[in-house]
Amino acid sequence: MKVLVVGTGAREHAIADALKDDVELYCYMSKINPGMSKISEFKQGDEGEVEKVANYAVENDIDIAFIGPEAPLEKGIVDELEKNGIKCVGPTQSAARIETDKSFMRKLFEDYNIEGSLVYKVFEKSEDVSKFLDEFDRDVVVKPVGLTGGKGVKIVGDHLKDNEEAKLYSCEVIDNAMGGFAQVIIEERLIGEEFTIQAFCDGENLAPMPAAQDHPHAFEGDTGAITGGMGSYSDVGGLLPFLTQKDYDDAVNIMKNTLKAIAKEAEPYKGILYGQFMLTADGPKLIEYNARFGDPEAMNVLPLLKTPLVDVCKAIVDGNIDKVEFYDKASVCKYIVPDGYPETEHAGEIITVDEEAIENMGAKVFYAAVSQEDDGIHLSGSRALGIVASGDTIEEAEKIAEKACEHVKGNVYHRTDVGTSELVNKRVEHMKELLN
Numbered sequence: 001m002k003v004l005v006v007g008t009g010a011r012e013h014a015i016a017d018a019l020k021d022d023v024e025l026y027c028y029m030s031k032i033n034p035g036m037s038k039i040s041e042f043k044q045g046d047e048g049e050v051e052k053v054a055n056y057a058v059e060n061d062i063d064i065a066f067i068g069p070e071a072p073l074e075k076g077i078v079d080e081l082e083k084n085g086i087k088c089v090g091p092t093q094s095a096a097r098i099e100t101d102k103s104f105m106r107k108l109f110e111d112y113n114i115e116g117s118l119v120y121k122v123f124e125k126s127e128d129v130s131k132f133l134d135e136f137d138r139d140v141v142v143k144p145v146g147l148t149g150g151k152g153v154k155i156v157g158d159h160l161k162d163n164e165e166a167k168l169y170s171c172e173v174i175d176n177a178m179g180g181f182a183q184v185i186i187e188e189r190l191i192g193e194e195f196t197i198q199a200f201c202d203g204e205n206l207a208p209m210p211a212a213q214d215h216p217h218a219f220e221g222d223t224g225a226i227t228g229g230m231g232s233y234s235d236v237g238g239l240l241p242f243l244t245q246k247d248y249d250d251a252v253n254i255m256k257n258t259l260k261a262i263a264k265e266a267e268p269y270k271g272i273l274y275g276q277f278m279l280t281a282d283g284p285k286l287i288e289y290n291a292r293f294g295d296p297e298a299m300n301v302l303p304l305l306k307t308p309l310v311d312v313c314k315a316i317v318d319g320n321i322d323k324v325e326f327y328d329k330a331s332v333c334k335y336i337v338p339d340g341y342p343e344t345e346h347a348g349e350i351i352t353v354d355e356e357a358i359e360n361m362g363a364k365v366f367y368a369a370v371s372q373e374d375d376g377i378h379l380s381g382s383r384a385l386g387i388v389a390s391g392d393t394i395e396e397a398e399k400i401a402e403k404a405c406e407h408v409k410g411n412v413y414h415r416t417d418v419g420t421s422e423l424v425n426k427r428v429e430h431m432k433e434l435l436n
């Protein structure tokens, strides 16, 4: 079977790695990913040029295309591939609105009475935002309605001082049509612990994966700018130290109900559904959906797959997904990023990665926004690579991942605290406080 992975980052490298032993692997990537290029036939090209990707798939008799990032989904890559007879792991443009149009997503919760939503409002005029915020006595989160590459969401108490700053930022979002919509969505700010559940969806049913927790802040102790994610962990049993089986089941139920609603309101959703939840004192609430794997969370779960990923892909496209099995291990992923990240002063510099030493320790390397050139691996301004380890406990996996990070040299840093007992216990204590 020929499978095409579309995308160039660590998430796509993890997808490709999980497929490589069972398929003829092809990749379509905007930059030459040092890991993916070694294990596939590949073409370098813009993943957003959906007709060109479809032509490449047709020329190479691809059976299934697996779409990694959200941007080509928004451009209708699945519609284009399907038009050309290629089956896809990824939703159509209209079903992908669950990520690409936050107002569609929130309205779905309302119209179909799905549990786990929150107080929100969509605005087109800044005066209306001001009026609303003058009367709303809680902190809020300001979100552009469309895609902004993870950089548009701003939270009062984090990036914004107070609701007055929220008003100013809302004007900016509307005036600049940030994310492609001259609208802004204002949501109540939830207090709790964030967690991620990803699920394989076949249009009607879903198979959930182990929960994971990402660390969006750039620096140790959850300080600094919000980034695409600096690392993540998952635990044995598929839960997290602060997440009970009931919390997990409730969150999966929200995802199941969402899947049914998307099929009615748009089209059946085939692919990966990523639910980002906040565990609050009132149970899990949905913060947002992504129409693809999480990055870094894909790196936690894909190496633990016991059911071959190719079989899962076939079940997704054939519409008969059943239970998907995972090894019962904990995992820790640490992202190595350029010094100063999210600033970009080290873009273009060379780093060295001793893959053999990392693999000998039992860890894995997944390359992200770097490019393989004749003289070595070049940094860009974004996250460079994920190092992932598994173990019988989070602590054991963390120690391996941390040690493996020593084998990456250059002007780079990573968060040494991701997955440490100290930080994990802080999450557990936080949840206990909220529940008391």
Ligand code: GLY
Residues within 6 Å of the ligand: 150, 214, 228, 229, 290, 293, 294, 295, 296, 297
């Ligand atoms: N971990 C955040 C994301 O994948 O969007």
